[in-house]
Amino acid sequence: MSTDATTTDRTALGRIGIWSSALRTGNGDPAHDEAVGAAAAELEALGYGALWIGGSPAVTQATPLLAATSTIRVATGILSIWDHEAADVAADRAVVEQAYPGRFVLGIGVSHSRLAERYARPYSAMKEYLTGLDSAPAPVPASARVLAALGPKMLELSRDRAGGAHPYLVTPEHTAKARAILGTDALLAPEFKVVLDPDISSARATAREYLSGYLAMPNYTNNFTRLGFEDADYRDGGSDRLLDAMFALGDADTVASRAAEFLEAGADHLAIQVVSDDPRTDLPLAAWRELASTLGLAKS
Template identity: 60%
Template sequence: MTSETSDVHARFGTIGIWSGALHPADPGRRGEVSEAVAELDELGYGTLWIGGSPSMEEVVPVVDATRRITVATGILSIWQHSAADVAEQIARIEKRHPGRFVLGIGVSHDALTPQYARPYSEMVAYLDALDAASDPVPAARRVLAALGPKMLKLSAARAAGAHPYLVTAEHTAQARATLGPDALLAPELKVVLDTDLDRARTVARETLSMYLQLPNYTSNLLRLGFEEADFTGGGSNRLLDALFALGDLDTARARVDAYRAAGADHVALQVLTADPHSDLPRAEWRELAAAFSLGRP
């Protein structure tokens, strides 16, 4: 592990927050988002993941509103943004906020991207372009959205590591074996803080049903031993229990412990509510920060 990669690992911390509501469609909500991310910074989380395929323009207000926390894209689609433009924008962020931004990139999904083709080769070409930019983006300052073995190996060879989304602790163990001991492994984990298990599963299924329409995810789950029957009705209980932390704070801690024991360096928590695309669940973020003893002296 190089000193630069080691520094990135340290900057990520062990617990982060992932939210797709941090680049709101309504410009009038930007003040609310700035207040929320400033609080997440103060709560002691290591990394703030801007979910839902953000643009670099949407990253800037989040970095500007914080002072310590690492900010990462989770993830920026390589099909929607040229590598040259991204590298130029990152260079501007780096001048203002040295060392606080990490580029998370991925190939998205066939169903969501008309130009989707040869995803692995296109990712390699994108990384080559980031390296060749007038202001290159160092490998230690980027992570890849990776599920399968080929993309995981690329994450170890050409980036700081991997940010797998919608994965189990078992996948985390397999990913660690593929990545080797040094690469960063930062899986996302969805959390529903509700002790009424039926109600928590309802919230989980409302979110999961969308992802179960995307073959990249279902193919990965099939490789992990799930069956097509697990994908019906928004997901079987077995599938929900493997992919989510459903219940109280002790449940969330136990699930994170399982991912960490499987080889995760960092776990990005996505708190689900009735509308995770717009809600900023600040009360739950505070509760989780306290449960993981994240507060800084």
């Protein structure tokens, strides 16, 4: 096994990070790529501990963010096992690890049946994929990878064969249940959606538009059901009750209060996603700055 520095211990990522699909580069827009690099450098200066690249990124998409910064961790959130062969991922990760020791976290997940044509037997497929990472010429240490885990079986796999879990679209209640399964040693780094808008009706409209696509994915609705929600909560983009549970809606103080609930429930690190009108391309610097100040992240 590799002797790489442990990247997913419970303190390495800091308490608060940023999750954003807009942090992806290499899509043929040099201006956007330049803006991403500048944003990454500023997020590091603001005191965030990790950057999570959303939208099923490849390992190589972490390199521009690592190159633009000096200490912050960068993670894939989440690389789909159906889109990238384990041996290729391990090889790419070895290159990144050599260039930026201990700063890259490999986040992997099974995605969803509507997004992956080969989707089948997700739990078994993940186990086989982890074996592929273990047996690659340049293995990926368990400590250097986290799994997108929602249900009990995948959380157990995150504990037993990875450094921990990165659950997406969850609540503090789920975090407490996940911590109980993971035990005291594994990393727990949930993603957390926020809409910074003091007008609650407007904030809910933004959240509802974004959530509507996820409500067609059984992995999420099954998890919501485990948390006590019902079919009526999944109609018309989501009930107010569901939106209020899955998002922090309001001002930065509201976000700070909800963030504290996740941390008190057992999260080691919280990956905040600022949801805007187009979160897949927006780099909401003003919101990130405001949250860093309210959350007390500034390094200086």
